Amino acid sequence: MxxxxxxxxxxxxxxxxxxxxxxxxxxxxxxxxxxxLARALSVGVEVLKARSDPPxxxxxxxxxxxRNPLPQSRPALRPAAKPPAPPKSNGVDIAPAxxxxxxxxxxxxxxxxxxxxxxxxMLPEELAADLGKPAQQLSAREARAWLREQYERLSxxxxxxxxxxQARRAALPEAxxxxxxxxxxxxxxxxxxxxxxxxxxxxHSGRLIGFSPYTLTLRLDDGHEMTLQKLxxxxxxxxxxxx
Amino acid sequence: MSLGDHLxxxxxxxxxxxxNGLAAALGEADARKLREIEYRYRDLSDEDLxxxxxxxxxxxVEELMWHRARSRRALSDYLLAVHAEKRPAELRxxxxxxxxxxxxxxDLAAIGLETADNQPIVVVQRHAVVDWPLAG
Numbered sequence: 348m349x350x351x352x353x354x355x356x357x358x359x360x361x362x363x364x365x366x367x368x369x370x371x372x373x374x375x376x377x378x379x380x381x382x383x384l385a386r387a388l389s390v391g392v393e394v395l396k397a398r399s400d401p402p403x404x405x406x407x408x409x410x411x412x413x414r415n416p417l418p419q420s421r422p423a424l425r426p427a428a429k430p431p432a433p434p435k436s437n438g439v440d441i442a443p444a445x446x447x448x449x450x451x452x453x454x455x456x457x458x459x460x461x462x463x464x465x466x467x468x469m470l471p472e473e474l475a476a477d478l479g480k481p482a483q484q485l486s487a488r489e490a491r492a493w494l495r496e497q498y499e500r501l502s503x504x505x506x507x508x509x510x511x512x513q514a515r516r517a518a519l520p521e522a523x524x525x526x527x528x529x530x531x532x533x534x535x536x537x538x539x540x541x542x543x544x545x546x547x548x549x550x551h552s553g554r555l556i557g558f559s560p561y562t563l564t565l566r567l568d569d570g571h572e573m574t575l576q577k578l579x580x581x582x583x584x585x586x587x588x589x590x
Numbered sequence: 591m592s593l594g595d596h597l598x599x600x601x602x603x604x605x606x607x608x609x610n611g612l613a614a615a616l617g618e619a620d621a622r623k624l625r626e627i628e629y630r631y632r633d634l635s636d637e638d639l640x641x642x643x644x645x646x647x648x649x650x651v652e653e654l655m656w657h658r659a660r661s662r663r664a665l666s667d668y669l670l671a672v673h674a675e676k677r678p679a680e681l682r683x684x685x686x687x688x689x690x691x692x693x694x695x696x697d698l699a700a701i702g703l704e705t706a707d708n709q710p711i712v713v714v715q716r717h718a719v720v721d722w723p724l725a726g
Contacts, residue, residue, distance in 0.1 A: 526695040526702060530713060546599075546684055546718065560699070577699070578602070581685045581718035586710045 351388075359387035449486035456490040457482055463497050524560060531558045534585035541565055543575055543583035551575060555585065591684065592665075593640075594631040595717040596657040599684070600647045601628075616642045631662050660721065668722050669696050679703065681714060682721040689714060 353364045353371075360367075360383040370376060376384070460482050464474045475481055478493060485493070534541065535555045541563065542552040551573060553565030563583070564574045591599075601612065609628070613621035616639070623639065626632040640658070644651040672679045673693045680690045681703070689712060691705035701714045 524698045524700075526697040527700040527713060530702065530711075544685060544687075548685060577715060578598075578717065580715050581683050581687070582689070582712050582714040584710045584712050 356384075356387060360384055449488060452483065452485045452487055452490045456485075456487060456494065459494055460490060463494065463501075466501070467497065528560075530585070531555065531563070534587075537587045539585040539587045541583055541585045543580050545575070545579050546581055547579075591657055591660055591717065591720045592631050592662045593633070593654060593658040594628045594662075596654070597624075597643065597647075598628050598717070600649065604647075612646070616646060633658065633661060660724070662716065664724070665716065665719060665722060666696070668724070669693050669701065680723060681719050683714065683718045684720050685718065 351359075353367050356362070356367055357364050360380070362380055362383060366374075366380075370380075460474070460478075464471075469477065478485060478489075482490070535558065539555055540552060541555040542550060543563065543565075544550050551565065551567075553567040553573065555563065556566045556572065557564035561577050562574050563577065563580070564572055567573055609621040609624055613619075613624055616624075618624065618639075623636070640654050641651055643649075644654050669679060671677075676692075678690050679693050679701075680688065681701070682688050689703055689705060691703040691712070694702040694704050694711055696702065696716075699716055701716060701719070702711045703714055704711050
């Protein structure tokens with residue numbers, strides 16, 4: 348937009364100077380501004396659109412976890428890295444569509460690849476073979492694709508190793524209730540009779556028909572069901588009755 | 591029995607006290623700290639709060655401090671030691687029972703205790719264990 352100051356362009360388009368400044372620094376053009384700018388610069392809308400990069404794929408970058416803040420529907424008007432001598436059009440310089448240059452791999456992507464390779468137990472030469480070239484020579488897009496593929500592989504491996512309904516649990520006995528859960532599951536499957544002593548000294552006995560982390564449910568001898576709060580229980584035993 | 595378990599027991603005996611009501615009665619700005627002690631067994635090392643709780647429940651401060659020394663972690667350390675040394679564990683419960691036996695397993699909520707050979711194990715709820723032989 349050489350030849351015109353931002354203030355002049357603001358007068359011509361009605362687009363505030365700060366917004367124009369953002370467009371210059373690479374922000375996506377709002378669709379309604381395409382026409383205003385094209386008219387003010389006396390160029391076709393397609394010329395401005397040609398300067399815009401194609402929208403990035405609408406996916407989360409696996410290496411940073413950041414979402415692309417730019418919606419797909421908005422094309423980006425980015426300054427070309429080294430624009431060739433722009434042709435003049437009615438006194439206003441408009442750069443032609445620059446040949447697309449693949450941005451190189453970012454530092455964060457390099458670190459993510461190293462970390463992932465370590466997690467996958469890949470040696471440097473195996474990594475280079477898998478990537479097809481040294482990681483430093485990848486483009487950002489290639490790095491993103493490789494990282495996405497590996498993360499998906501890791502995630503499918505993790506989900507196939509997990510039992511259905513199994514939640515993520517810590518490994519320490521102090522942090523899980525797995526042992527009691529297993530004990531009660533086995534007892535219920537075996538149709539065991541549970542006898543519980545409560546804090547107030549009462550004893551209750553019946554067939555274990557259900558339980559939760561906080562309760563036990565018994566079928567009493569008279570056919571009634573009784574649910575006991577574990578907080579009220581001091582201890583209990585389960586015994587399989589002889590047939 | 592840890593201080594958290596004991597406080598929960600004392601609060602249950604009073605029936606009417608919710609956690610927010612307790613916080614208000616103690617002059618605490620909110621119930622966050624009390625929840626941390628009761629539900630998450632955190633030792634917040636706030637002796638002033640322990641004194642206020644003792645006054646509120648009409649219990650001696652020493653009683654609460656006694657429970658404070660018997661944290662869940664201390665019970666875990668004991669269970670780990672007897673399990674590793676293949677010694678029988680001795681657990682005194684709030685019901686007055688004293689159970690002795692081999693620790694088969696333990697976890698967040700309970701302890702599986704084999705009190706006699708060829709008998710079903712006794713599942714002791716951790717919150718019911720009042721005392722055990724402390725190390726040292």
